[in-house]
Amino acid sequence: MGCKNSCCPTSLGAITVLRKLKICSSCSMLLWVIVVSSLQQLVQCQDVGDYSEYNPSLLPFITQVINSRISNLSSLLSRDISKRSSFCVRDPDTDWNQAFNFSSNTEFLAACIKKTKGT
DSSP states (O other): OOOOOTTOHHHHHHHHHHHHHHHHHHHHHHHHHHHHHHHGGGOOOOOOSTTTSOOGGGHHHHHHHHHHHHHHHHHHHHHHHHHHSTTTOSOHHHHHHHHHOOSSOOHHHHHHHHHHTTO
């Protein structure tokens, strides 16, 4: 049978061991934080210039990506405009497509990307 008294030496020894383990785990956690934060100085970003310069060979791809994003946004906004602006816009889809649909002629979008260098 075990000792049921809280003053029992075996239970006090177990509590002491547990307290030491908590202190050790706290110390090891603190040590890991110090090591990781000291490594932060060793890791730095390098500017290799891959994305900072204009690359004309990527223009068709970038134009296609931007056009698809505008198209997705157009479909979402078109429904909202139809609901809220039906009193002043007869055909919101036609108006929106005339203003923002570049799928048939992407030259305007490509010229904008070229002029702003993709920024």
